[in-house]
Amino acid sequence: MPRTTWEADSLVKRKSEQAAEYKQSFLRQAVCEFRFPTLMELGGKHPPAVFVAALRRDYPHLEIGDEVALDLAGESGCNNTHIFRSTELSWTVSLKLNSFSIETTKYTNHDEMRARVLRVVEAAAKIIDADFFTRVGLRYVNVIDSGAEDPVEGWVNSELTGPLLSARFQGIQDYASRLQLAAPDGGCLIQHGLRLAEGIQVPPTYIVDVDAFRTGVAIADTSDVFEAMHQQASEVFDWALGESARKYLSVNQGS
Amino acid sequence: MRYFDSSLKSTEWDGHCVDVSAFSTETRQMPRMNPTQFSAARRPDSQTRDKFVASGGGMGRCDEPPPSSIDGIAYGRVVLLAAKYVNAASQAEIVARLEILNRRLLEQAPRITEQHMHALEEAEDHVRRTRAAREERSRRLGLSE
Numbered sequence: 001m002p003r004t005t006w007e008a009d010s011l012v013k014r015k016s017e018q019a020a021e022y023k024q025s026f027l028r029q030a031v032c033e034f035r036f037p038t039l040m041e042l043g044g045k046h047p048p049a050v051f052v053a054a055l056r057r058d059y060p061h062l063e064i065g066d067e068v069a070l071d072l073a074g075e076s077g078c079n080n081t082h083i084f085r086s087t088e089l090s091w092t093v094s095l096k097l098n099s100f101s102i103e104t105t106k107y108t109n110h111d112e113m114r115a116r117v118l119r120v121v122e123a124a125a126k127i128i129d130a131d132f133f134t135r136v137g138l139r140y141v142n143v144i145d146s147g148a149e150d151p152v153e154g155w156v157n158s159e160l161t162g163p164l165l166s167a168r169f170q171g172i173q174d175y176a177s178r179l180q181l182a183a184p185d186g187g188c189l190i191q192h193g194l195r196l197a198e199g200i201q202v203p204p205t206y207i208v209d210v211d212a213f214r215t216g217v218a219i220a221d222t223s224d225v226f227e228a229m230h231q232q233a234s235e236v237f238d239w240a241l242g243e244s245a246r247k248y249l250s251v252n253q254g255s
Numbered sequence: 256m257r258y259f260d261s262s263l264k265s266t267e268w269d270g271h272c273v274d275v276s277a278f279s280t281e282t283r284q285m286p287r288m289n290p291t292q293f294s295a296a297r298r299p300d301s302q303t304r305d306k307f308v309a310s311g312g313g314m315g316r317c318d319e320p321p322p323s324s325i326d327g328i329a330y331g332r333v334v335l336l337a338a339k340y341v342n343a344a345s346q347a348e349i350v351a352r353l354e355i356l357n358r359r360l361l362e363q364a365p366r367i368t369e370q371h372m373h374a375l376e377e378a379e380d381h382v383r384r385t386r387a388a389r390e391e392r393s394r395r396l397g398l399s400e
Contacts, residue, residue: 037352040334041322098348130355134347150257164257172258196258204258 004224006214008186012235022249025107026208029141032117032226033101036128043097047082051095054123058116059084059093093120100124114226121222136222137213138229142237143195144206144245151206152194154244160192176207186214190236208240325364332356 042048045064052062063083084093090106102117125131146155152164164175176193191209212229241249321327332353339349392398 035348037355038335038338038346038348039352040331040338098346130351134351170257194258 003218003221004228006183006185006225006228008181008183008188008212008214009228009232011181011183011188012232012239015235022246023252024249026142026144026245026249027107027140028143029103029105029139030107030113031101031103031137031139032113033099033135033137033139034121034124034133034222035099035135036124036133037130038098039127039129040097042082042095042127043079045080047095048127051123051127054126055084055093055120058119059086059091061085061087061089091116095124110230114223114230117226118223121219125219131219133217133219133222135213135215136217136225136229137211138226138233139209139211140233140237142208142210144208144241146203146205146244146248148203149244150203151245154242155248156192156206156208156242156245157240158242160240164194185216186212188212188232188236190240192240208237210236325360328356328360328363332360 047062061084063085065081065083079097082095084095085091088106090104092101092103094101094103100120102113102120104113104116107113144151144155149155152161158165160177161175163169164172172194173196174194176191178192179190181188181190189211191207191211193207194204195207196204210233212232214225214229217225322331335349335353335356339346339353342349
């Protein structure tokens with residue numbers, strides 16, 4: 001019987017219907033990572049042929065990133081990362097000896113992300129010699145760019161920017177905070193803060209970085225866990241927005 | 256002036272970037288962010304790019320035992336234990352694989368085999384037969400109580 005809910009799903013109470021309706025996005029980077037019981041041979045010089053064949057169509061570029069050699073028994077002690085990139089280099093799949101991840105810097109929509117993730121999971125299921133993941137994580141890094149406006153003024157939830165709005169402080173050089181939520185089967189890490197631009201004439205941008213994760217996930221539950229984490233991350237993101245940002249995201253690009 | 260004018264001095268923000276390799280519970284730091292470097296952040300320092308020529312063979316060394324054999328499982332277990340020792344911190348992924356290998360090792364090379372059980376049963380039969388013969392001999396010679 002597949003599992004469809006996790007205790008960690010309830011860590012964020014607010015339910016928002018609006019997140020899915022936005023026509024634009026502040027998403028600068030999205031990563032979905034799967035960890036599995038370590039398989040030393042995956043850190044060798046070559047990725048498994050069956051995995052290469054499964055990804056060849058969508059990710060025709062292959063790179064090998066040499067990491068630390070454990071110097072245990074020649075090749076089997078290596079800790080290489082196999083990096084597969086899409087034709088336009090905007091999507092990346094990385095395979096290590098205890099994890100693989102799917103990452104993009106050009107997020108289009110949830111459906112594409114989900115389809116790509118599930119395809120990679122299907123390919124990886126044949127090589128990881130386990131029927132579960134020790135940890136699954138989904139991370140969305142949003143950069144709220146308010147143009148000529150100050151993002152603190154209406155673009156970000158005032159509950160996040162209280163000290164900045166208090167008018168008590170001047171010469172702010174750095175502002176960042178993190179909120180870690182935890183449950184027995186997962187959690188959610190919310191990190192947010194200002195990114196100051198070079199020169200005072202340029203308004204800063206505001207980072208909202210949400211990382212949802214679940215532990216001990218059966219491969220058969222991948223689709224459900226991905227949905228649960230996406231929903232949680234979307235709700236946190238939507239909560240972090242101010243009205244100006246919502247208005248901006250609701251308008252079609254170019255209109 | 257609400258914000259510090261970073262152009263007034265050499266800024267720490269230069270070179271900050273989101274490091275996706277920090278995507279883990281073990282390294283939960285607020286990522287240093289510079290969107291212009293997002294895509295470059297993932298690239299390892301030393302890497303070789305290649306179009307698909309690699310086919311993925313040669314994962315193991317030729318002197319390694321086959322991974323499904325008892326020796327292979329034991330070998331894999333030793334390599335993992337060594338990696339765990341080197342890493343010091345006990346990673347959940349290494350512990351999980353060790354547990355899988357331990358179970359497989361017990362399945363393929365159980366501590367008590369079927370042969371052990373047969374030998375024990377034969378020994379018990381032998382004792383029973385010897386006792387019956389002794390009792391019968393005692394009765395025949397009038398030595399029984």
